[in-house]
Amino acid sequence: MGYFEVQGLCKSFGGLKAVDNLTFSVEEKEIFAIIGPNGAGKSTLFNCINGLYKPERGSIKFRGKELIGMRSDQIANYGIARTFQNIELFSHMTTLDNIMLGRHKAMKSSVFSVMGLSFKKSKAAKEELVHRRKVEEIIDFLELESYRMQYVANLPYGKQKLVELGRALALEPDILLLDEPAAGLTQEEKDEMIFWIRDIRKLLGITVIFIEHNMQMVKKISDRILAINFGKKLTEGLPAEVLDHPEVIRAYLGEVVD
Secondary structure, three states, rough: OOOOOEEEEEEEEOOOOEEEEEEEEOOOOEEEEOOOOOOOOOHHHHHHHHOOOOOEEEEEEEOOOOOOOOOOHHHHOOOOEEOOOOOOOOOOOOOHHHHHHHHHHHOOHHHHHHHHOOOOOHHHHHHHHHHHHHHHHHHHHOOOHHHHOHHHHOOOOHHHHHHHHHHHOOOOOEEEEEEOOOOOOOOHHHHHHHHHHHHHHHHHOOOOOOEEHHHHHHHOOOOOOEEEEOOOEEEOOOHHHHOOOOOHHHHHOOOOOO
């Protein structure tokens, strides 16, 4: 039994096969990249993994448990968290409150009660202290202390990305799905994101599966890479092997991959 396995996955929209008989596996504590040109089926694959889409055929197993048929919240509770291409945060809330939302799976009280909308002496208030400690650990880990009480709408884009990452980490996942973590970042912010992803694996022991167009990032941090196009696997293997593969170069229409 593998750690995380996708077998013969198929997902279509009308007559278009977005994911076409895709098979791959990821090892525990691996940093695994998924690359391909726009429209290759990468985000559709992620949507299948975290339960937003239901595939027509195939299997997605995590620690031997079939994920297809489970709701997104059930998959999150089972240990798979995700960030998105477009940041999905509550801009009118603070950094702390946005990350606190990621603790919902562990909360017995309403998430909004835990966020301070109940009486001070209530059970929710006591529970808030426990979850707030965890959130503060994440804020410290991502070095967001100076932004903790700022509204997300007022943060630089790169810091908003970190807040979204923090909210996913608040779920205490075993697998973290990152959908284009470098998109829209400056070069300095991309270098910082590389640092965080490495530490998430090294210090937190989390397996990372990420979609990315920035080939420098892919080459620097990936243990292995899966390249797809039109929903099909082109090749899979070590970074040097995949990025130099003729079909991968052809799929990117001559894009530089060094």
